[in-house]
Amino acid sequence: MKYNVARLQEFFLEMAAETYASGEKAARTPGRSWERTFERSRGELTYIDRFIVNGEYSGGETRIIEADAPVWMMHYGGKCKNDDSELLAFLKDVLSGAYRRGKFYGGRGIDQVATQIRGSRHWYGNQYEGGFQKCAGYEYIATVENAVIKKVFWHKYHCLLLGDPE
Incomplete structure (x- = not known):
């Protein structure tokens, strides 16, 4: 099958901005307190972001479905030290900014951003290869503790168009 990549990418960026990055709470799966889902549809397109959390570790998959196919x-997974809500709020701000720009940075945040959290400087970084059709990357949040750079959040991710571009 051939797909309109620009249309799918635009849909992804809009839906990603409206869900996790917006701070909205995901639906919990009954009987699985560790599984959460965002789902949105527009016309024949459906966005599903399903992820699992186990303490500091999490992973998930984001899918776009068109006409039931x-x-x-995108698959992603990693760790957030102490499941820190302030780090995750910073991550959501970074992601939201990237999505609202309408540009695809590997499906995650822009290359580099800095902020203060509890009086300490924190940096977000995102290194990726490829584009919406096929990408792989690594995002992280780092800080300096006792003159040593420490990563306090990280995710590895990859994405793939399941067909050919138009």
């Missing part, structure tokens, strides 16, 4: 996916 999977057309794009």
